[in-house]
Amino acid sequence: MAVSIDLSGKCALVTGGSQGIGRGCGEWLARAGAAVALVARNGKNLEEAAQGIRKGGGRAEALAADLTEPGRTEWAAEETVRRLGGLDFLVNVAGTARRSDPAETTDDDIDLSINLKVRAAVRLVRAAVPHMKARGGGSIIFILGLAHLQTSVWHGSGCMSNGMLVPYKHQLARRVAPWHIRVNAVNPGVTETPRMSLQERRIAEMTGKSVDDVARERLASIPLGRFGQVDDVAKLVLFLCSDLAGHITGESIAVDGGETNAVR
């Protein structure tokens, strides 16, 4: 018998769903039959992403919200349940493209990173868990990165927020396991999304190197010899939401072409 993933009847909330990794996660979950609520600030981009899913025969809702604003996370969770009928999967993707020199990290860098990646994600967890309990289970995923696993001198604020979520994810996994809610983190390496060129320009500014040299060096650090694609990350998220991953919780999994140079 062929193996397939069928998420029909399941409902997902994906933050950062208008572009890049979040959009890819929404598309792959919808392809497997899940109804998807996408969240981001720019309503036009978000509606385009949702339309793309609908054209492919999937169900998608666009929920425009700045997740750093008080009340918007709760609204997004409640609106997901109201429009889709439940909440089984929470995929926390939204993040910023900001890079900061650790020696020059500003309060604003820290606030933005922590307000979006940590505070909003934890608020969404708080709002989503009761619905998952009511549905008999669920899957929560945090998209982090490599900055908390290996040294990179450009992740002054990003490594802080990622690092905060690693122990939290573990604690949460143990706490909600009795309700069959699984909690995992995904650590993408350099992945080709709209923010990649922004980051390369920022690193080039900080180092005085050309953008081409920055890109060449980043590519050379990936043993599998290519940058990650959105689909590489989204397929792992799909797997982690599915019953195929039914005994996996509290884990962190990298999708980085072998880039992480630490034994984990």
Ligand SMILES: NC(=O)c1ccc[n+]([C@@H]2O[C@H](COP(=O)([O-])OP(=O)(O)OC[C@H]3O[C@@H](n4cnc5c(N)ncnc54)[C@H](OP(=O)(O)O)[C@@H]3O)[C@@H](O)[C@H]2O)c1
């Ligand atoms: N791409 C990579 O190489 C890479 C590597 C490691 C980790 N990651 C992580 O993966 C995640 C996604 O990365 P990406 O490259 O796909 O990013 P991206 O292309 O910049 O997309 C970011 C998404 O987050 C949304 N967003 C940003 N601020 C928001 C806010 N305040 N409220 C609600 N939504 C907000 C954006 O839409 P709006 O601007 O319209 O709000 C967009 O949908 C990030 O958390 C990033 O740290 C990425």
